[in-house]
Structure formats: C-alpha cells, structure tokens
Amino acid sequence: MQERDLPSLLVFIITAGLPATLLLSVVGLGMGFLIGVALALIRVYAEEDISLLAQAYENLFRGVPVLVLMLLFLVSTGWPAFFSAGLALGLRSGAYQSQIVRGAILSVSESQMIAAYSIGMNRMQTARHIVLPQAFRLALPGWSNEYAVVTKDTAWAGAIGVLDMVKASDYLVFEDPVLFLPAILAITLIYFVLTYPITRYAGEVMSKRLRSLGLGGDY
Amino acid sequence: MSSSRQTVLVYLVIGLIIGFGIGFFTPGLIQPGEVNLVPSIQARGTLIVGTEAGYPPFEMYNTTTAEYYGFDIDIAQLIADELGVDLVIQDMPFDSLIAACKAGNVDMLAAAMDLSAERARELAFSDPYLQTNQVMVVNGSSTLEIDELADLAGYEVGAQTGTVQAADIQAAIDAGAAIVLSTYASVAQMFIDLDSGGLDAVFVDEPVYEVYAELYTLRTIYTVRAAPMVLYCRYENPDLLAVINDVLGDAFADGTMANLVDTWFGG
Numbered sequence: 001m002q003e004r005d006l007p008s009l010l011v012f013i014i015t016a017g018l019p020a021t022l023l024l025s026v027v028g029l030g031m032g033f034l035i036g037v038a039l040a041l042i043r044v045y046a047e048e049d050i051s052l053l054a055q056a057y058e059n060l061f062r063g064v065p066v067l068v069l070m071l072l073f074l075v076s077t078g079w080p081a082f083f084s085a086g087l088a089l090g091l092r093s094g095a096y097q098s099q100i101v102r103g104a105i106l107s108v109s110e111s112q113m114i115a116a117y118s119i120g121m122n123r124m125q126t127a128r129h130i131v132l133p134q135a136f137r138l139a140l141p142g143w144s145n146e147y148a149v150v151t152k153d154t155a156w157a158g159a160i161g162v163l164d165m166v167k168a169s170d171y172l173v174f175e176d177p178v179l180f181l182p183a184i185l186a187i188t189l190i191y192f193v194l195t196y197p198i199t200r201y202a203g204e205v206m207s208k209r210l211r212s213l214g215l216g217g218d219y
Numbered sequence: 220m221s222s223s224r225q226t227v228l229v230y231l232v233i234g235l236i237i238g239f240g241i242g243f244f245t246p247g248l249i250q251p252g253e254v255n256l257v258p259s260i261q262a263r264g265t266l267i268v269g270t271e272a273g274y275p276p277f278e279m280y281n282t283t284t285a286e287y288y289g290f291d292i293d294i295a296q297l298i299a300d301e302l303g304v305d306l307v308i309q310d311m312p313f314d315s316l317i318a319a320c321k322a323g324n325v326d327m328l329a330a331a332m333d334l335s336a337e338r339a340r341e342l343a344f345s346d347p348y349l350q351t352n353q354v355m356v357v358n359g360s361s362t363l364e365i366d367e368l369a370d371l372a373g374y375e376v377g378a379q380t381g382t383v384q385a386a387d388i389q390a391a392i393d394a395g396a397a398i399v400l401s402t403y404a405s406v407a408q409m410f411i412d413l414d415s416g417g418l419d420a421v422f423v424d425e426p427v428y429e430v431y432a433e434l435y436t437l438r439t440i441y442t443v444r445a446a447p448m449v450l451y452c453r454y455e456n457p458d459l460l461a462v463i464n465d466v467l468g469d470a471f472a473d474g475t476m477a478n479l480v481d482t483w484f485g486g
Contacts, residue, residue: 004282009414013283016282016285019320026380049228052229053228053232055229056228056231056232056233057232059229060233060236062233071315074311074315074318074319074322074324075315075318075322075324076240076318077317077321078321078322078323078324079324079401080309080324081309081311081324131411143405159312160311160312160315161309161310161311161312161315163310168282170273170405171272171273171280171282171406172282173280173405173408173411174273174275174279174280174405174407175280175281175282177407177410177414177434180411201387211305
C-alpha cells in the first residue's frame with residue numbers, strides 16, 4: 001500500500017474513471033434523445049394505437065430502477081457491462097426525454113399551427129418548420145435537468161463493474177481505506193462540476209432568453 | 220382515447236416482456252449442447268476472466284499501474300499463457316459472477332470461490348487449487364468469544380454478499396440463532412465498519428484477514444476449514460475445463476503453485 005496525496009488521487013479518478021462516466025452520459029443522453037424525440041412525435045402526431053405503445057414504453061421504463069435494468073441486461077444477455085449500462089441509461093432516459101419533448105411540442109401555441117395551415121402548410125410541414133424548432137428550444141431547460149440525472153446515474157454503472165469514477169474511487173479505498181473520505185469528496189466535486197454549469201446555463205440563462213423571445217410561457 | 224384499450228395494451232406489453240423473461244430463465248427450454256470454447260478464445264485472442272477485484276491478496280487492482288494483480292490473477296494468467304492468449308479481467312460484483320459466467324459474459328471465474336453444491340449446480344468446477352480457513356474477526360478491543368456460529372446471537376456480523384461465509388451465517392440464522400447479518404459488496408467497506416464499531420464481527424477467508432490485520436487492530440475468535448477453492452466455467456465448455464485442470468495439475472507438479480502460494484500467502 002502506497003501513500004497518495006490529493007492531486008494524485010484526483011488524477012487517478014479523472015484518468016481512470018472519468019472517460020467511462022462521460023461516455024456513458026453521452027451514450028445515455030444521445031440514445032435517450034433519439035428514442036425520446038421518436039416517442040414524443042408518435043404520442044403527439046401518430047394514430048392512437050401506436051401512441052398507446054409509446055405510452056406503454058414510457059410507463060415501463062419510468063417504472064424500473066436503472067440499476068435493475070443494468071443488472072437485467074448484464075446477467076440475462078451476456079452483454080458487456082459497459083454496453084448493458086449504456087443501454088439501460090439510454091432506454092430509461094428515452095422514456096423521460098419523451099415527456100420533456102412532448103411537453104415542449106404541446107406548449108407551442110395552437111394558433112401558430114392554425115396560422116401555418118392557413119398559409120397552406122400541411123401537418124408534416126407545420127411540425128418540421130414551425131413546431132419542432134420552437135419545441136427543441138423550449139425543451140432545453142427540462143432537458144438540462146435530464147442531463148444532470150443521466151450524468152449522475154452513470155454512477156450505478158460502477159456497481160455492475162464498469163470502471164467509472166465510483167469504481168475508480170472504490171479501487172483507491174481498496175488500496176488504502178484512509179482514502180475513503182477524500183475519494184468520495186473528490187467524485188462529489190467532479191459530478192458537481194460536470195452538472196452545475198450545464199443546468200445553470202440551460203436551466204436559468206436559457207429560460208430567461210426564451211422568455212425574452214416570447215417563448216415558454218410564464219414560468 | 221379509451222382507457223380500457225390503453226390498459227389492455229399496457230398489460231399486453233408487460234405480459235410479453237414477462238413471458239420472454241420466464242422463457243429465457245426457464246432451464247430446459249434452451250439446452251445448448253457442448254460447445255468447444257477454446258478455438259473461439261484463441262480466435263479472439265483473449266481469455267476473459269470474471270472476478271471481484273476487492274479481495275486481497277487474491278484479486279486486487281493497482282491504481283498506479285492500472286493493472287489487476289493477486290494470487291487468482293496469476294493463476295488465470297497461467298491458463299491464458301497455456302492458451303496462448305492475453306488475459307482480460309472483468310471486474311464485477313461478487314454475487315453477479317455466476318450469472319455472468321452462465322450468460323457467457325466471461326469465459327471462466329477466478330475469484331477465490333469455494334466449492335459449494337449451490338454453485339456446482341450452476342457451473343462446472345475445476346480441480347481444487349487451494350484450501351483456506353474461514354475466520355470470525357473482531358476488533359482488537361472486543362471481548363467477544365464464541366465456540367460456534369450460533370453463539371453470535373444478538374450480534375451484528377458482516378460477510379461479503381454471495382460468499383459461502385454469508386451463506387454459513389444465514390444457515391445459522393435459519394437454524395434459530397438471532398444473528399444480525401449485514402452483507403457487503405466490498406470487504407474493504409466491511410472492515411471500515413468493523414473498525415469504526417458498526418459491526419461486532421466479520422466472517423472472511425483467513426488470507427484476507429491477514430491483509431487487513433496489518434491495517435487495523437484485529438483478532439480472530441473462531442476458525443473453521445473452508446471448502447476447497449476452485450475455478451468455475453460453463454458445463455457446456457468441457458474443453459476449457461480440461462485446459463484449466465491441465466494447467467493446475469502442471470502448476471502443482473512443477474512447483475509453480477508452491478511459488479505462488481509462497482508469494483501471496485507466505486509470511
């Protein structure tokens with residue numbers, strides 16, 4: 001067992017664990033975004049039967065803890081831990097991002113659609129050129145919250161064996177139990193640095209900007 | 220939209236998923252025959268070994284070199300060398316190792332696992348390569364003394380999740396002893412809690428105790444011989460099991476095993 005000072009502890013957590021944490025966030029959010037947008041479009045625009053399937057998907061994945069999903073994929077499929085973790089995060093995030101995008105689409109005012117129809121646009125064109133460009137901007141504050149949730153939930157991946165920041169800090173503690181508190185504080189700090197600037201910018205600054213543009217209602 | 224149709228659809232989807240799940244986990248429905256795994260291991264060039272790397276001196280992770288090391292890792296390396304492939308360690312929670320190996324996540328397990336009937340039902344086991352003692356460990360200042368596990372009634376005892384130690388304590392509880400069993404994913408956390416007074420005793424393999432006895436003031440109050448330690452792989456891959464047993468046999472014959480035991484457990 002060797003001595004470790006704080007800088008070298010931080011360096012180890014960042015070099016060994018941060019890449020997996022960031023990659024899982026990106027995979028989870030990216031996959032969740034694709035699924036979420038698809039589900040939201042289905043729920044707003046598609047036939048009732050298909051819309052119900054999308055709703056069933058949302059209910060299912062919002063109702064299962066992400067760690068349970070990860071373990072399910074890991075032990076029942078034989079997929080690698082990283083893949084299982086990314087898939088679980090993405091599928092679950094898709095269910096939540098669908099809600100965010102759907103809410104944003106519905107909050108674009110009805111009169112804009114009537115105006116679009118009146119100049120001869122059809123449903124598809126209205127959705128593509130009028131509704132969605134506004135909806136994505138409106139979704140940003142809510143989406144920034146989902147970003148923070150997914151980033152923090154990547155911590156569960158450590159529990160199924162992915163070498164993320166939590167697992168990296170575990171390894172430090174295995175080597176020297178004295179490092180328990182410093183390691184936990186270090187990852188606390190890193191998670192905060194990862195999430196706070198984004199939630200602050202997208203959540204507060206973007207909300208103000210949207211309001212100044214006359215978007216997003218009175219929140 | 221009509222809510223009864225919606226409910227029917229939701230239940231349909233949930234039923235479908237549960238059905239697939241039951242089908243997947245029901246043994247007998249899927250019966251893969253014997254598959255030669257060695258050629259595919261050699262084709263991919265890596266032997267993937269499952270372990271839980273928080274169990275000194277059997278399996279550990281060096282944060283300076285970013286490498287796994289330990290007694291079991293060295294033995295897994297011998298097998299990888301015999302196969303002429305690189306060793307890849309897959310670190311995961313101890314209690315998910317068996318399921319991961321059955322599912323094909325890893326080729327074999329080297330995780331200081333004792334032989335037990337429950338495990339042998341799930342996976343094929345190698346020839347024994349080590350036998351250790353299990354010890355009940357208390358804080359150096361504790362006055363607790365026991366003759367058998369049942370004497371721990373009323374005390375809080377820690378064991379790692381999924382280990383035979385946890386199973387032994389659970390068996391004592393089932394037999395009527397009012398022991399409070401706390402299971403831990405990592406032994407490091409368990410010894411932190413023992414040291415801080417959160418636990419009255421912990422039940423571990425003796426070599427693990429010896430590592431932590433250098434960090435904390437500890438003593439043992441109960442020693443019992445453990446079942447032999449074995450490596451596990453799938454029953455469907457007898458060719459890999461044959462290689463594993465050959466390597467273990469050779470290691471015992473040519474003194475490699477004695478050297479490893481001396482390296483990792485010699486005082």
